[in-house]
Amino acid sequence: MNINLTLIGQMVAFVCFVVFCMKYVWPPLLAAMQEREKKIADGLAAADRANHDLELAKEKAVERLKEAKGEAAGIIDSANKRASQIVEEAKQAATVEADRVKASAQAEIEQETNRAREQLRAQVAALSLAGAEKVLGKSIDKSVHAELVDQLASEL
Amino acid sequence: MAGETQTVSEYIVHHLTNLTYGKLPAGYERYDGSVVGEGGAWVMAHGGEEAAAMGFNAIHVDSMAWSIGLGILFCWLFRRMAVKATSGVPSGMLNAVEMIVDFVDGTVRDTFHGRNKLVAPLALTIFVWVFLMNLMDLIPVDLIPHTMMLLGVDYHKIVPSTDPNITMGMAVGVFILMLYYSIKVKGFGFVKELTLNPFNHWVFIPVNLFMEVVGLLAKPFSLGLRLFGNMYAGEMIFILIAALFSAGLAWAVPAGLLQIGWAIFHILVITLQAFIFMVLTIVYLSMAHEDH
Numbered sequence: 001m002n003i004n005l006t007l008i009g010q011m012v013a014f015v016c017f018v019v020f021c022m023k024y025v026w027p028p029l030l031a032a033m034q035e036r037e038k039k040i041a042d043g044l045a046a047a048d049r050a051n052h053d054l055e056l057a058k059e060k061a062v063e064r065l066k067e068a069k070g071e072a073a074g075i076i077d078s079a080n081k082r083a084s085q086i087v088e089e090a091k092q093a094a095t096v097e098a099d100r101v102k103a104s105a106q107a108e109i110e111q112e113t114n115r116a117r118e119q120l121r122a123q124v125a126a127l128s129l130a131g132a133e134k135v136l137g138k139s140i141d142k143s144v145h146a147e148l149v150d151q152l153a154s155e156l
Numbered sequence: 157m158a159g160e161t162q163t164v165s166e167y168i169v170h171h172l173t174n175l176t177y178g179k180l181p182a183g184y185e186r187y188d189g190s191v192v193g194e195g196g197a198w199v200m201a202h203g204g205e206e207a208a209a210m211g212f213n214a215i216h217v218d219s220m221a222w223s224i225g226l227g228i229l230f231c232w233l234f235r236r237m238a239v240k241a242t243s244g245v246p247s248g249m250l251n252a253v254e255m256i257v258d259f260v261d262g263t264v265r266d267t268f269h270g271r272n273k274l275v276a277p278l279a280l281t282i283f284v285w286v287f288l289m290n291l292m293d294l295i296p297v298d299l300i301p302h303t304m305m306l307l308g309v310d311y312h313k314i315v316p317s318t319d320p321n322i323t324m325g326m327a328v329g330v331f332i333l334m335l336y337y338s339i340k341v342k343g344f345g346f347v348k349e350l351t352l353n354p355f356n357h358w359v360f361i362p363v364n365l366f367m368e369v370v371g372l373l374a375k376p377f378s379l380g381l382r383l384f385g386n387m388y389a390g391e392m393i394f395i396l397i398a399a400l401f402s403a404g405l406a407w408a409v410p411a412g413l414l415q416i417g418w419a420i421f422h423i424l425v426i427t428l429q430a431f432i433f434m435v436l437t438i439v440y441l442s443m444a445h446e447d448h
Binding site for chain 2: 005009010018020030
């Protein structure tokens, strides 16, 4: 346990190792560690940002979906409206057509009736004339009495 | 182990003697009866008495070799990792080294508030180097000294931190740094601190100076002697337990268990002592930087 030159030797060695550590060990190690720390922090921040973006995108998607749903409902609504309108129009057209057909049918019927009546009348006139001729026995001048019979017939 | 030709006390003394190379004074009678001639002689000491006779002109070859060897191991290992270190994913040894560096860096940041590029590497060097030197304590006490004896080297002490020269050498190095930074940072304020504290009156200057100088000198002494004392005591207990083996076969098992138990406990001590040496160095340097 003597104090001797070892003390000085240890001091010199101490200085050498500290200087070596200060020059060649500490700076590169710490630089690498700090760089890695920064890299990790950046990575975490990026992940956070991505998460946030995802959240936003989700929200946006939900909004879009809602919008699309609304739009679809509108389209269906207007389509329904249009369909009922078309049906209404068709109904109207059909009624009009039916009326028209009915009217023309009625007109035809009337025409037919008139014609039948004319024919009947003419036949009646002829029949009555013929009857009268038979009753009176050839005494009747056809031409003189024709006017009379016609008048009679038109009164029928 | 204490052999047939060795008593227990001889065994212990043998284990506590450094391999010393130094200058014997003129007229000293050596162990073999030869007398050192005019002007002294540089020789390997044969035993503690000759080493003591050498005085200051001696060097503990074993302490120096192990201390420098472990220092070089530290530098080599950490330098290799420093070259390998990138900002990518670290692995293996690099992880361990970075953990130590991060730990030291955190401690320095917590304790030292000034700006100094030296303190952190200094703390790292002290921590790892002292730890490695203390770690030698865990190598079985007889393994290397006995091997060296078979190789023809009489004395060998492998734990550098059980040599007060080694611990005090580091403490004095720290002390010089403390003085340097005190003067650099505080300038004349350092003289004021020594003379006008704690009694701020010119009459008390001698009293203050005495108290402050004692306080200042106590720092390196406590730093160096604490490490030395702890490691020396630990080593001593290892040697005493090892000496038990010579007490007969019946003692072999309890001695072995004791050795293992003490070694496990000592893992804590060597780490703690390295840590304390580092923290105190940081604290002392931090105090040197504080301007009142």
